Amino acid sequence: MKKLMLLLFVSLMTVNLMAQEKKAAITFESDVVDYGEIDYGSDGVREFAFKNTGNDVLIIARVYSTCGCTIPKKPEAPIQPGESGVIEVKYDTKRPGPIRKTITVYSNASETPYTLKIKGVVKPQSGK
Numbered sequence: 001m002k003k004l005m006l007l008l009f010v011s012l013m014t015v016n017l018m019a020q021e022k023k024a025a026i027t028f029e030s031d032v033v034d035y036g037e038i039d040y041g042s043d044g045v046r047e048f049a050f051k052n053t054g055n056d057v058l059i060i061a062r063v064y065s066t067c068g069c070t071i072p073k074k075p076e077a078p079i080q081p082g083e084s085g086v087i088e089v090k091y092d093t094k095r096p097g098p099i100r101k102t103i104t105v106y107s108n109a110s111e112t113p114y115t116l117k118i119k120g121v122v123k124p125q126s127g128k
Contacts, residue, residue, distance in 0.1 A: 024081075026109040028116070033089065033115030035120025044091035048102065048116050052079040054109060062106040063087055070101045089118060096124045097121055 029049045038044070052058035058060060058079040061070040073088040103116040 022056040023054050024052055024056045024058035024079075024107065024109045026058055026105075026107055026114060027051050027053045028114070031114075032118050033116075033118045035091065035118065035122075037121050037122055037123055038093060040093060040096055040125040041128060042093050044093040046089050046091075047086040048089065048103075049084060049086050051080075051084045052081050052109075055081050056108075057081070058085075059108045060085075060087070061108065063102055065089075066104075067101045069095055070103065072103045074105075087116070089116075090110065091118060093122050097124045 003091060027050060029031070029051075031048070033046045035044075035046065058081075060074040060079075060116055063074040065072055069092040071090045073090070075085045075087070079085045087103070087105065091099060091101070099120040099122060101118050104118060105114040107114070
């Protein structure tokens with residue numbers, strides 16, 4: 001009887017462990033970067049910090065922007081569980097006016113892409 005109970009216990013534990021699916025998960029510190037008011041021609045580089053909160057390796061497959069004025073740069077190396085990374089975004093600050101752009105992130109964390117946003121205002125070129 002003890003052997004049967006032990007066998008049943010081990011079987012249940014094995015099924016339970018197999019049921020815990022390995023999956024990456026991405027958690028951003030913020031999904032919006034606010035440039036505020038920035039000077040014409042100034043540095044337009046900002047970062048979206050994130051962490052792999054899943055239990056499998058996170059791979060950022062593709063990152064793209066809605067406009068050629070915004071250039072996102074994804075991490076090339078996979079992000080291990082519990083580790084952090086950044087997606088760098090460079091906005092062309094030689095375009096005065098409001099900034100409202102979307103960056104789309106494709107990864108193995110979800111079939112649905114993650115959406116990030118940048119906003120702000122580029123001041124007009126001084127002297128013009």
